[in-house]
Protein backbone atom coordinates (compact mmCIF):
# COMPACT_ATOMS: atom_id res chain seq x y z
CA UNK A 99 0.00 0.00 0.00
CA UNK A 100 1.55 3.31 -1.07
CA UNK A 101 1.53 6.38 1.14
CA UNK A 102 -1.28 7.85 -0.91
CA UNK A 103 -3.55 4.93 -0.27
CA UNK A 104 -2.81 5.16 3.43
CA UNK A 105 -3.69 8.83 3.42
CA UNK A 106 -6.90 8.12 1.62
CA UNK A 107 -7.88 5.59 4.22
CA UNK A 108 -7.01 7.85 7.09
CA UNK A 109 -8.98 10.80 5.92
CA UNK A 110 -12.55 9.53 6.25
CA UNK A 111 -11.75 7.78 9.52
CA UNK A 112 -10.40 10.96 11.07
CA UNK A 113 -13.40 12.86 9.83
CA UNK A 114 -15.61 10.27 11.45
CA UNK A 115 -13.74 10.60 14.72
CA UNK A 116 -13.96 14.37 14.56
CA UNK A 117 -17.67 14.36 13.83
CA UNK A 118 -18.18 11.80 16.55
CA UNK A 119 -16.38 14.05 19.02
CA UNK A 120 -18.47 16.98 17.97
CA UNK A 121 -21.59 14.95 18.32
CA UNK A 122 -20.58 13.86 21.79
CA UNK A 123 -20.16 17.43 22.95
CA UNK A 124 -23.52 18.37 21.47
CA UNK A 125 -25.13 15.34 23.03
CA UNK A 126 -23.81 16.04 26.48
CA UNK A 127 -25.22 19.53 26.31
CA UNK A 128 -28.42 18.12 24.98
CA UNK A 129 -28.84 15.68 27.77
CA UNK A 130 -28.32 18.42 30.28
CA UNK A 131 -31.05 20.33 28.56
CA UNK A 132 -33.52 17.52 28.30
CA UNK A 133 -32.94 16.56 31.92
CA UNK A 134 -34.73 19.75 32.82
CA UNK A 135 -37.91 19.00 30.93
CA UNK A 136 -41.08 19.65 32.82
CA UNK A 137 -44.35 17.81 32.48
CA UNK A 138 -46.10 20.43 30.46
CA UNK A 139 -43.56 19.90 27.72
CA UNK A 140 -42.98 16.19 27.51
CA UNK A 141 -39.69 15.06 26.04
CA UNK A 142 -40.10 15.01 22.28
CA UNK A 143 -39.50 11.66 20.71
CA UNK A 144 -36.60 12.90 18.63
CA UNK A 145 -34.74 13.57 21.84
CA UNK A 146 -35.64 10.39 23.56
CA UNK A 147 -32.54 8.48 22.51
CA UNK A 148 -30.85 10.25 25.40
CA UNK A 149 -31.85 7.48 27.78
CA UNK A 150 -30.12 4.75 25.79
CA UNK A 151 -27.06 6.95 25.62
CA UNK A 152 -26.95 7.58 29.35
CA UNK A 153 -27.31 3.93 30.23
CA UNK A 154 -24.53 2.86 27.87
CA UNK A 155 -21.77 1.81 30.26
CA UNK A 156 -18.96 2.81 27.94
CA UNK A 157 -20.09 5.63 25.75
CA UNK A 158 -17.97 4.73 22.76
CA UNK A 159 -18.67 5.84 19.23
CA UNK A 160 -20.72 2.72 18.71
CA UNK A 161 -22.90 3.48 21.69
CA UNK A 162 -24.01 6.76 20.19
CA UNK A 163 -27.60 6.80 19.05
CA UNK A 164 -27.44 5.99 15.37
CA UNK A 165 -29.82 8.78 14.40
CA UNK A 166 -27.43 11.46 15.57
CA UNK A 167 -24.21 10.12 14.25
CA UNK A 168 -25.46 8.96 10.89
CA UNK A 169 -27.44 12.05 10.30
CA UNK A 170 -24.76 14.41 11.41
CA UNK A 171 -21.98 12.67 9.60
CA UNK A 172 -23.99 12.29 6.44
CA UNK A 173 -25.26 15.82 6.41
CA UNK A 174 -21.85 17.32 7.03
CA UNK A 175 -20.56 15.25 4.14
CA UNK A 176 -23.46 16.39 2.08
CA UNK A 177 -22.71 20.00 2.81
CA UNK A 178 -19.14 19.36 1.82
CA UNK A 179 -20.25 18.01 -1.51
CA UNK A 180 -22.60 20.89 -2.14
CA UNK A 181 -19.90 23.52 -1.69
CA UNK A 182 -18.24 23.73 -5.11
CA UNK A 183 -14.47 23.59 -5.12
CA UNK A 184 -14.15 26.86 -6.90
CA UNK A 185 -11.62 29.62 -6.85
CA UNK A 186 -13.63 31.75 -4.49
CA UNK A 187 -12.69 32.98 -1.04
CA UNK A 188 -15.51 31.46 1.00
CA UNK A 189 -15.50 28.13 -0.85
CA UNK A 190 -11.79 27.85 -0.32
CA UNK A 191 -11.98 28.70 3.35
CA UNK A 192 -14.77 26.20 3.98
CA UNK A 193 -12.89 23.39 2.26
CA UNK A 194 -9.89 24.21 4.43
CA UNK A 195 -12.12 23.64 7.43
CA UNK A 196 -13.35 20.31 6.06
CA UNK A 197 -9.75 19.27 5.51
CA UNK A 198 -8.91 20.20 9.09
CA UNK A 199 -11.70 17.90 10.21
CA UNK A 200 -10.23 15.15 8.01
CA UNK A 201 -6.92 15.47 9.75
CA UNK A 202 -8.51 15.00 13.09
CA UNK A 203 -8.02 18.60 14.11
CA UNK A 204 -11.04 19.83 15.92
CA UNK A 205 -11.87 21.89 12.88
CA UNK A 206 -12.60 24.95 14.96
CA UNK A 207 -12.08 27.77 12.53
CA UNK A 208 -8.95 29.70 13.29
CA UNK A 209 -10.74 32.91 14.09
CA UNK A 210 -7.98 33.83 16.43
CA UNK A 211 -6.87 35.84 13.40
CA UNK A 212 -9.56 38.33 14.05
CA UNK A 213 -7.46 41.24 12.89
CA UNK A 214 -3.88 42.34 12.64
CA UNK A 215 -1.27 40.11 10.99
CA UNK A 216 -2.89 37.65 8.64
CA UNK A 217 -5.51 40.04 7.39
CA UNK A 218 -3.26 41.12 4.56
CA UNK A 219 -2.79 37.55 3.53
CA UNK A 220 -6.55 37.21 3.43
CA UNK A 221 -6.91 40.19 1.18
CA UNK A 222 -4.22 38.99 -1.18
CA UNK A 223 -6.27 35.86 -1.85
CA UNK A 224 -8.99 37.95 -3.42
CA UNK A 225 -7.82 39.43 -6.69
CA UNK A 226 -10.44 42.13 -6.99
CA UNK A 227 -10.61 42.93 -3.28
CA UNK A 228 -9.97 46.62 -3.94
CA UNK A 229 -13.17 46.70 -6.00
CA UNK A 230 -15.32 45.25 -3.22
CA UNK A 231 -17.90 47.59 -1.68
CA UNK A 232 -16.72 49.12 1.57
CA UNK A 233 -18.98 47.05 3.82
CA UNK A 234 -17.91 43.88 2.07
CA UNK A 235 -14.28 44.70 2.67
CA UNK A 236 -15.08 45.12 6.34
CA UNK A 237 -16.89 41.83 6.41
CA UNK A 238 -13.92 39.98 4.93
CA UNK A 239 -11.43 41.70 7.20
CA UNK A 240 -13.37 40.88 10.36
CA UNK A 241 -15.08 37.61 9.44
CA UNK A 242 -12.90 35.80 11.95
CA UNK A 243 -14.09 37.83 14.92
CA UNK A 244 -16.69 36.10 17.01
CA UNK A 245 -16.09 37.31 20.52
CA UNK A 246 -17.70 40.57 21.48
CA UNK A 247 -18.74 41.57 24.97
CA UNK A 248 -22.33 42.18 25.93
CA UNK A 249 -22.88 45.80 26.84
CA UNK A 250 -26.50 45.44 27.89
CA UNK A 251 -27.61 42.18 29.33
CA UNK A 252 -30.79 40.47 30.56
CA UNK A 253 -29.48 37.54 32.59
CA UNK A 254 -32.83 36.66 34.13
CA UNK A 255 -34.98 37.15 31.05
CA UNK A 256 -35.94 33.52 30.73
CA UNK A 257 -35.88 32.50 34.38
CA UNK A 258 -38.27 35.21 35.53
CA UNK A 259 -41.57 33.94 36.89
CA UNK A 260 -42.45 30.35 37.33
CA UNK A 261 -43.23 29.32 33.80
CA UNK A 262 -40.58 28.11 31.47
CA UNK A 263 -40.26 30.20 28.30
CA UNK A 264 -42.34 28.61 25.58
CA UNK A 265 -41.67 31.15 22.83
CA UNK A 266 -38.76 33.55 22.75
CA UNK A 267 -39.21 36.39 20.29
CA UNK A 268 -35.66 37.32 19.30
CA UNK A 269 -36.00 40.49 17.32
CA UNK A 270 -33.15 41.95 15.30
CA UNK A 271 -33.23 45.67 15.80
CA UNK A 272 -30.77 48.57 15.54
CA UNK A 273 -30.03 51.20 18.17
CA UNK A 274 -31.98 53.96 16.44
CA UNK A 275 -35.19 51.97 15.92
CA UNK A 276 -36.87 53.12 19.13
CA UNK A 277 -40.33 53.49 17.62
CA UNK A 278 -40.25 50.07 16.01
CA UNK A 279 -39.31 48.44 19.31
CA UNK A 280 -41.98 50.30 21.24
CA UNK A 281 -44.68 49.29 18.81
CA UNK A 282 -43.54 45.67 19.11
CA UNK A 283 -43.73 45.87 22.93
CA UNK A 284 -47.17 47.39 22.77
CA UNK A 285 -48.53 44.80 20.36
CA UNK A 286 -47.40 41.38 19.24
CA UNK A 287 -44.25 41.34 21.38
CA UNK A 288 -45.98 41.95 24.70
CA UNK A 289 -44.69 39.49 27.25
CA UNK A 290 -47.06 37.26 29.15
CA UNK A 291 -48.37 33.75 29.34
CA UNK A 292 -51.53 33.48 27.29
CA UNK A 293 -52.93 30.00 27.88
CA UNK A 294 -49.98 29.27 30.16
CA UNK A 295 -47.47 29.48 27.33
CA UNK A 296 -44.88 32.04 28.39
CA UNK A 297 -43.81 34.45 25.67
CA UNK A 298 -40.70 36.57 26.18
CA UNK A 299 -39.09 39.15 23.98
CA UNK A 300 -35.53 40.32 23.44
CA UNK A 301 -34.22 42.86 20.97
CA UNK A 302 -30.82 42.10 19.53
CA UNK A 303 -28.60 45.11 18.98
CA UNK A 304 -25.08 46.03 18.09
CA UNK A 305 -23.74 49.52 18.67
CA UNK A 306 -24.40 52.62 16.58
CA UNK A 307 -22.78 52.31 13.23
CA UNK A 308 -19.38 53.79 12.89
CA UNK A 309 -17.65 57.02 13.57
CA UNK A 310 -20.38 59.09 12.01
CA UNK A 311 -23.36 57.48 13.70
CA UNK A 312 -25.01 59.38 16.55
CA UNK A 313 -24.14 58.11 20.02
CA UNK A 314 -27.29 56.38 21.17
CA UNK A 315 -25.73 54.27 23.89
CA UNK A 316 -27.21 56.19 26.83
CA UNK A 317 -30.66 56.30 25.34
CA UNK A 318 -30.62 52.57 24.72
CA UNK A 319 -29.39 51.95 28.28
CA UNK A 320 -32.24 54.03 29.59
CA UNK A 321 -34.66 52.11 27.42
CA UNK A 322 -33.27 48.86 28.74
CA UNK A 323 -33.76 49.96 32.34
CA UNK A 324 -37.37 50.73 31.56
CA UNK A 325 -38.24 47.58 29.67
CA UNK A 326 -35.59 44.94 30.38
CA UNK A 327 -35.61 43.51 26.90
CA UNK A 328 -32.44 44.75 25.21
CA UNK A 329 -29.36 42.70 24.43
CA UNK A 330 -26.59 44.87 23.05
CA UNK A 331 -23.17 43.67 21.98
CA UNK A 332 -20.13 45.76 21.34
CA UNK A 333 -19.93 45.47 17.56
CA UNK A 334 -21.07 47.73 14.77
CA UNK A 335 -24.65 47.04 13.90
CA UNK A 336 -24.48 46.71 10.12
CA UNK A 337 -26.25 44.43 7.67
CA UNK A 338 -23.19 42.24 7.20
CA UNK A 339 -22.77 41.83 10.93
CA UNK A 340 -26.13 40.08 11.27
CA UNK A 341 -24.53 36.64 11.06
CA UNK A 342 -22.36 37.65 13.97
CA UNK A 343 -25.45 38.88 15.80
CA UNK A 344 -27.15 35.50 15.27
CA UNK A 345 -24.10 33.68 16.55
CA UNK A 346 -23.81 35.82 19.67
CA UNK A 347 -27.52 35.43 20.31
CA UNK A 348 -27.11 31.64 20.19
CA UNK A 349 -24.28 31.88 22.73
CA UNK A 350 -26.49 33.98 24.97
CA UNK A 351 -29.39 31.54 24.62
CA UNK A 352 -27.20 28.62 25.64
CA UNK A 353 -26.18 30.44 28.73
CA UNK A 354 -29.37 32.18 29.77
CA UNK A 355 -32.34 30.65 28.02
CA UNK A 356 -31.53 26.99 27.65
CA UNK A 357 -35.01 25.78 28.34
CA UNK A 358 -36.77 27.76 25.69
CA UNK A 359 -39.10 25.63 23.63
CA UNK A 360 -39.27 27.69 20.41
CA UNK A 361 -37.38 30.66 19.10
CA UNK A 362 -38.80 33.09 16.60
CA UNK A 363 -36.05 35.12 15.02
CA UNK A 364 -37.40 38.13 13.19
CA UNK A 365 -36.91 41.73 12.14
CA UNK A 366 -38.34 44.64 14.09
CA UNK A 367 -40.45 45.72 11.13
CA UNK A 368 -42.45 42.52 10.75
CA UNK A 369 -45.99 42.05 11.93
CA UNK A 370 -46.48 38.86 13.91
CA UNK A 371 -49.81 37.34 14.75
CA UNK A 372 -48.58 36.00 18.08
CA UNK A 373 -51.85 34.27 19.12
CA UNK A 374 -51.87 32.39 15.85
CA UNK A 375 -48.19 31.51 16.19
CA UNK A 376 -48.93 30.10 19.66
CA UNK A 377 -51.90 28.13 18.32
CA UNK A 378 -49.70 26.70 15.63
CA UNK A 379 -46.80 25.80 17.92
CA UNK A 380 -49.14 24.46 20.57
CA UNK A 381 -50.72 22.18 18.00
CA UNK A 382 -47.44 20.63 16.95
CA UNK A 383 -46.61 17.22 18.22
CA UNK A 384 -43.23 17.85 19.70
CA UNK A 385 -41.72 14.89 17.94
CA UNK A 386 -39.33 16.47 15.54
CA UNK A 387 -37.01 19.42 15.22
CA UNK A 388 -38.66 22.49 13.76
CA UNK A 389 -37.18 24.98 11.30
CA UNK A 390 -39.97 26.76 9.51
CA UNK A 391 -40.76 29.95 7.67
CA UNK A 392 -40.98 31.12 4.09
CA UNK A 393 -38.59 28.82 2.31
CA UNK A 394 -36.24 30.09 -0.37
CA UNK A 395 -35.36 27.14 -2.53
CA UNK A 396 -32.95 27.09 -5.47
CA UNK A 397 -31.70 30.56 -4.68
CA UNK A 398 -28.26 31.69 -5.68
CA UNK A 399 -26.12 34.75 -5.00
CA UNK A 400 -27.11 38.12 -6.41
CA UNK A 401 -24.46 39.41 -8.77
CA UNK A 402 -25.87 42.90 -9.12
CA UNK A 403 -23.42 45.22 -7.46
CA UNK A 404 -26.01 47.69 -6.30
CA UNK A 405 -28.10 45.07 -4.50
CA UNK A 406 -28.00 44.83 -0.73
CA UNK A 407 -27.47 41.09 -1.25
CA UNK A 408 -24.64 41.42 -3.78
CA UNK A 409 -22.05 38.66 -3.55
CA UNK A 410 -18.89 38.97 -5.67
CA UNK A 411 -17.97 35.94 -7.75
CA UNK A 412 -14.52 35.94 -6.25
CA UNK A 413 -16.18 35.54 -2.86
CA UNK A 414 -18.68 32.73 -3.28
CA UNK A 415 -19.60 30.38 -6.08
CA UNK A 416 -22.47 27.92 -5.94
CA UNK A 417 -26.13 27.67 -5.10
CA UNK A 418 -27.62 28.53 -1.75
CA UNK A 419 -29.08 25.82 0.45
CA UNK A 420 -32.82 25.99 0.98
CA UNK A 421 -33.32 28.44 3.82
CA UNK A 422 -36.07 30.26 5.66
CA UNK A 423 -36.29 33.97 4.84
CA UNK A 424 -34.66 36.08 7.56
CA UNK A 425 -37.64 38.42 7.97
CA UNK A 426 -38.94 35.83 10.40
CA UNK A 427 -38.67 32.11 11.01
CA UNK A 428 -39.11 29.70 13.89
CA UNK A 429 -36.95 26.86 15.16
CA UNK A 430 -36.96 24.54 18.16
CA UNK A 431 -35.08 25.97 21.12
CA UNK A 432 -33.04 22.81 21.76
CA UNK A 433 -31.53 23.22 18.30
CA UNK A 434 -29.75 26.37 19.46
CA UNK A 435 -26.96 24.27 20.88
CA UNK A 436 -26.55 22.25 17.73
CA UNK A 437 -26.56 25.34 15.57
CA UNK A 438 -23.97 26.98 17.75
CA UNK A 439 -21.83 23.87 17.71
CA UNK A 440 -21.96 23.33 13.98
CA UNK A 441 -21.40 26.97 13.21
CA UNK A 442 -17.94 26.66 14.70
CA UNK A 443 -17.17 24.64 11.59
CA UNK A 444 -18.83 26.83 9.03
CA UNK A 445 -17.23 30.08 7.97
CA UNK A 446 -19.38 33.16 8.49
CA UNK A 447 -21.33 34.21 5.44
CA UNK A 448 -22.34 37.84 4.94
CA UNK A 449 -26.04 37.08 4.55
CA UNK A 450 -27.44 35.88 7.84
CA UNK A 451 -30.42 33.80 6.74
CA UNK A 452 -28.34 32.00 4.12
CA UNK A 453 -25.80 31.24 6.83
CA UNK A 454 -28.51 29.84 9.10
CA UNK A 455 -29.64 27.69 6.18
CA UNK A 456 -26.09 26.37 5.78
CA UNK A 457 -25.94 25.47 9.46
CA UNK A 458 -29.28 23.67 9.31
CA UNK A 459 -28.11 21.84 6.22
CA UNK A 460 -25.07 20.71 8.13
CA UNK A 461 -27.41 19.40 10.80
CA UNK A 462 -29.49 17.59 8.21
CA UNK A 463 -32.63 19.56 9.00
CA UNK A 464 -34.32 21.05 5.93
CA UNK A 465 -36.56 24.11 6.29
CA UNK A 466 -40.24 23.43 6.26
CA UNK A 467 -42.38 25.84 4.26
CA UNK A 468 -45.33 27.43 6.04
CA UNK A 469 -47.69 29.60 3.97
CA UNK A 470 -48.40 31.82 6.99
CA UNK A 471 -44.98 33.47 6.65
CA UNK A 472 -44.97 36.28 4.08
CA UNK A 473 -41.56 37.89 4.23
CA UNK A 474 -42.02 39.61 0.85
CA UNK A 475 -45.32 41.12 1.91
CA UNK A 476 -48.72 40.34 0.43
CA UNK A 477 -50.85 41.77 -2.40
CA UNK A 478 -51.10 45.52 -2.06
CA UNK A 479 -54.89 45.52 -1.67
CA UNK A 480 -54.57 43.28 1.42
CA UNK A 481 -51.95 45.24 3.29
CA UNK A 482 -54.40 47.06 5.54
CA UNK A 483 -56.87 44.19 5.80
CA UNK A 484 -57.18 42.80 9.35
CA UNK A 485 -58.98 39.68 8.12
CA UNK A 486 -56.09 38.77 5.87
CA UNK A 487 -53.64 39.42 8.70
CA UNK A 488 -55.63 37.42 11.19
CA UNK A 489 -54.96 34.33 9.06
CA UNK A 490 -51.22 34.91 8.68
CA UNK A 491 -48.41 34.19 11.12
CA UNK A 492 -45.91 36.81 10.02
CA UNK A 493 -45.72 39.47 7.36
CA UNK A 494 -42.96 41.85 6.33
CA UNK A 495 -42.96 44.80 6.51
CA UNK A 496 -45.17 47.12 8.56
CA UNK A 497 -44.48 50.55 10.01
CA UNK A 498 -44.95 51.09 13.77
CA UNK A 499 -48.24 52.90 13.02
CA UNK A 500 -49.55 50.09 10.82
CA UNK A 501 -48.50 47.57 13.44
CA UNK A 502 -50.46 49.34 16.17
CA UNK A 503 -53.55 49.64 13.99
CA UNK A 504 -53.47 46.08 12.71
CA UNK A 505 -52.90 44.65 16.16
CA UNK A 506 -55.86 46.53 17.58
CA UNK A 507 -58.01 45.24 14.75
CA UNK A 508 -57.01 41.58 14.81
CA UNK A 509 -57.30 41.32 18.59
CA UNK A 510 -60.73 42.91 18.63
CA UNK A 511 -63.18 40.17 19.60
CA UNK A 512 -65.80 41.82 17.41
CA UNK A 513 -63.73 41.37 14.27
CA UNK A 514 -65.92 39.59 11.70
CA UNK A 515 -64.19 37.95 8.79
Ligand SMILES: *[C@@H]1O[C@H](CO)[C@@H](O)[C@H](O)[C@H]1NC(C)=O
Pocket residue numbers: 110114167168171172175
Ligand atom coordinates in the same frame (compact mmCIF):
# COMPACT_ATOMS: atom_id res chain seq x y z
C1 LIG B 1 -19.17 9.16 7.90
O1 LIG B 1 -19.04 9.52 6.53
C2 LIG B 1 -17.93 8.96 5.86
C3 LIG B 1 -17.89 9.49 4.45
O2 LIG B 1 -19.15 9.43 3.83
C4 LIG B 1 -18.04 7.44 5.91
O3 LIG B 1 -16.90 6.88 5.32
C5 LIG B 1 -18.13 6.99 7.35
O4 LIG B 1 -18.33 5.59 7.41
C6 LIG B 1 -19.30 7.66 8.05
N1 LIG B 1 -19.30 7.29 9.46
C7 LIG B 1 -20.42 6.91 10.12
C8 LIG B 1 -20.22 6.55 11.53
O5 LIG B 1 -21.50 6.84 9.59
Ligand SMILES: *[C@@H]1O[C@H](CO)[C@@H](O)[C@H](O)[C@H]1NC(C)=O
Pocket residue numbers: 204206442
Ligand atom coordinates in the same frame (compact mmCIF):
# COMPACT_ATOMS: atom_id res chain seq x y z
C1 LIG C 1 -13.37 24.85 19.88
O1 LIG C 1 -13.40 26.20 20.33
C2 LIG C 1 -14.21 26.38 21.48
C3 LIG C 1 -14.23 27.86 21.79
O2 LIG C 1 -12.97 28.41 21.77
C4 LIG C 1 -13.64 25.59 22.64
O3 LIG C 1 -14.47 25.75 23.76
C5 LIG C 1 -13.62 24.12 22.24
O4 LIG C 1 -13.03 23.38 23.28
C6 LIG C 1 -12.86 23.92 20.94
N1 LIG C 1 -13.02 22.54 20.54
C7 LIG C 1 -12.07 21.65 20.73
C8 LIG C 1 -12.43 20.24 20.38
O5 LIG C 1 -10.97 21.96 21.12
Ligand SMILES: *[C@@H]1O[C@H](CO)[C@@H](O)[C@H](O)[C@H]1NC(C)=O
Pocket residue numbers: 259260261290291293294295296
Ligand atom coordinates in the same frame (compact mmCIF):
# COMPACT_ATOMS: atom_id res chain seq x y z
C1 LIG D 1 -47.97 30.33 34.31
O1 LIG D 1 -48.89 29.52 33.63
C2 LIG D 1 -50.19 29.46 34.22
C3 LIG D 1 -51.03 28.49 33.43
O2 LIG D 1 -50.39 27.26 33.33
C4 LIG D 1 -50.79 30.84 34.23
O3 LIG D 1 -52.07 30.78 34.84
C5 LIG D 1 -49.88 31.78 34.99
O4 LIG D 1 -50.40 33.09 34.89
C6 LIG D 1 -48.48 31.76 34.44
N1 LIG D 1 -47.60 32.52 35.31
C7 LIG D 1 -46.78 33.48 34.86
C8 LIG D 1 -45.95 34.17 35.90
O5 LIG D 1 -46.69 33.82 33.70
Ligand SMILES: *[C@@H]1O[C@H](CO)[C@@H](O)[C@H](O)[C@H]1NC(C)=O
Pocket residue numbers: 233234236237240332333334335336337338339
Ligand atom coordinates in the same frame (compact mmCIF):
# COMPACT_ATOMS: atom_id res chain seq x y z
C1 LIG E 1 -18.69 44.31 12.39
O1 LIG E 1 -18.33 44.80 13.66
C2 LIG E 1 -16.94 44.93 13.88
C3 LIG E 1 -16.73 45.35 15.31
O2 LIG E 1 -17.36 46.55 15.59
C4 LIG E 1 -16.38 45.95 12.90
O3 LIG E 1 -15.01 46.07 13.08
C5 LIG E 1 -16.69 45.49 11.49
O4 LIG E 1 -16.27 46.48 10.57
C6 LIG E 1 -18.16 45.22 11.31
N1 LIG E 1 -18.36 44.57 10.02
C7 LIG E 1 -19.12 45.10 9.08
C8 LIG E 1 -19.23 44.32 7.83
O5 LIG E 1 -19.71 46.14 9.23
